[in-house]
Amino acid sequence: MLKCKSILIGVSGGIAAYKVCEVISSLFQEGAKVRVILTETAQSFITPLTVATLSRHQAYTDQDFWQATHSRPLHIALGEEADLLLIAPLTANMLAKLTYGLADNLLTNTVLASRCPILLAPAMNTEMWEQPVIQRNWQQLKLDSRYHTIGPGSGLLACDRLGAGRMAEPKEIIAEIQSLAYTKGQQDFQGKRILISGGGTREYLDPVRFLGNPSTGKMGLALAQAASDRGAVVTLIHGAIAPELLPKSPNYNLISMVTAEEMETAMISHLEESEIVIMSAAVADVKPANYTNYKLPKKELSLNLKLEPVVDILAKLGTLKKDHQTLIGFAAQTGDIVKPALDKLKRKNLDIIVANPIDTPEAGFGTNTNQAIFIDNKGEQKNIDSCSKLELAHRLLDFVKIRALNKV
Numbered sequence: 213m214l215k216c217k218s219i220l221i222g223v224s225g226g227i228a229a230y231k232v233c234e235v236i237s238s239l240f241q242e243g244a245k246v247r248v249i250l251t252e253t254a255q256s257f258i259t260p261l262t263v264a265t266l267s268r269h270q271a272y273t274d275q276d277f278w279q280a281t282h283s284r285p286l287h288i289a290l291g292e293e294a295d296l297l298l299i300a301p302l303t304a305n306m307l308a309k310l311t312y313g314l315a316d317n318l319l320t321n322t323v324l325a326s327r328c329p330i331l332l333a334p335a336m337n338t339e340m341w342e343q344p345v346i347q348r349n350w351q352q353l354k355l356d357s358r359y360h361t362i363g364p365g366s367g368l369l370a371c372d373r374l375g376a377g378r379m380a381e382p383k384e385i386i387a388e389i390q391s392l393a394y395t396k397g398q399q400d401f402q403g404k405r406i407l408i409s410g411g412g413t414r415e416y417l418d419p420v421r422f423l424g425n426p427s428t429g430k431m432g433l434a435l436a437q438a439a440s441d442r443g444a445v446v447t448l449i450h451g452a453i454a455p456e457l458l459p460k461s462p463n464y465n466l467i468s469m470v471t472a473e474e475m476e477t478a479m480i481s482h483l484e485e486s487e488i489v490i491m492s493a494a495v496a497d498v499k500p501a502n503y504t505n506y507k508l509p510k511k512e513l514s515l516n517l518k519l520e521p522v523v524d525i526l527a528k529l530g531t532l533k534k535d536h537q538t539l540i541g542f543a544a545q546t547g548d549i550v551k552p553a554l555d556k557l558k559r560k561n562l563d564i565i566v567a568n569p570i571d572t573p574e575a576g577f578g579t580n581t582n583q584a585i586f587i588d589n590k591g592e593q594k595n596i597d598s599c600s601k602l603e604l605a606h607r608l609l610d611f612v613k614i615r616a617l618n619k620v
């Protein structure tokens with residue numbers, strides 16, 4: 213998800229620092245370039261060796277900051293290459309320093325010498341968190357649009373108390389980083405209604421056997437996440453997606469279905485309210501002509517299965533589309549990807565088509581990465597090299613934005 217993204221993490225001195233180790237490890241697994249600054253007190257909780265091992269890169273401390281060097285000053289170089297700076301845990305002391313713009317160590321100097329968004333994850337004892345001075349600082353800092361915040365939540369604290377001040381969980385922090393690293397907090401699709409299809413449809417022959425395809429739905433999920441992170445009101449109509457891939461508490465509407473016919477009905481019923489429609493589902497092209505409502509014994513299975521075509525949902529949407537709506541299709545192709553995609557763009561009356569090679573190891577069904585050529589109905593093309601599906605989703609939204617805004 214975070215391939216090509218550079219995430220800088222500033223750790224200040226609190227017991228929740230141990231949880232940041234999980235964040236560092238997960239970010240590295242997600243493909244991000246992870247750099248970590250440890251304040252002096254943070255090193256009482258986690259060591260530079262722990263961080264270096266998890267991030268596969270040296271951890272930076274104040275010692276590195278004060279050392280003579282022939283390269284660029286560290287606080288400037290680190291800030292410049294970061295897409296996002298996470299400060300976790302944010303202690304009472306670090307909060308006060310940020311509020312008043314103090315710069316007395318590597319981390320606070322890096323904050324002031326950079327422009328990237330900053331995500332703050334506070335953690336402290338409830339008494340400390342509820343102090344009026346802390347609350348004043350916190351509210352003051354939130355007025356600065358550069359700062360984004362996560363938590364603190366309530367729960368059992370290291371002081372054995374149940375109360376507010378518990379740092380957000382690593383999984384929540386990762387999800388927020390995924391969103392912010394791409395959007396930088398921008399809400400450029402605010403209030404736009406976007407309808408997306410994803411996953412594969414299944415056409416059953418009997419209760420256990422079906423015709424389908426290996427689509428995992430990752431591209432549809434990435435599109436839904438990207439669009440809702442940018443402020444859109446999103447509905448994702450999806451076929452088969454493994455439950456563990458589905459978000460636990462999505463900030464968009466998820467509607468599940470099985471067959472192409474069900475997907476068609478759902479897409480059409482949501483079409484009118486939608487300004488942008490993206491059809492990324494892998495729809496089965498044919499279905500068994502007959503369905504048996506009991507499991508067919510092997511000897512009753514025909515070796516010449518009678519099939520019939522299923523409706524082409526995208527082509528149908530193309531006939532129903534109004535001028536203010538933008539319709540986007542995908543063309544999963546092997547070999548030459550542009551010519552057949554152009555043909556589908558015209559045939560299905562689309563505004564944009566995403567020509568998608570499925571015969572390379574870094575793209576297609578089930579992969580975490582993808583590559584594509586976006587083509588619009590004026591023939592303009594944009595190549596997107598192999599990147600995470602989330603990155604591709606954001607690049608597609610950038611491409612859609614210019615064209616969709618021209619229609620308003």
Ligand code: CTP
Pocket residue numbers: 472491492493494495496497522523524525526527540541542543544545556
């Ligand atoms: N699609 C659809 N309904 C179908 C088949 C495809 O809505 N029954 C949509 C897909 O979601 C995708 C686009 O049409 O957005 C192109 O799908 P693809 O499988 O690449 O192409 P087909 O139109 O099925 O053509 P072909 O199989 O001949 O390449």
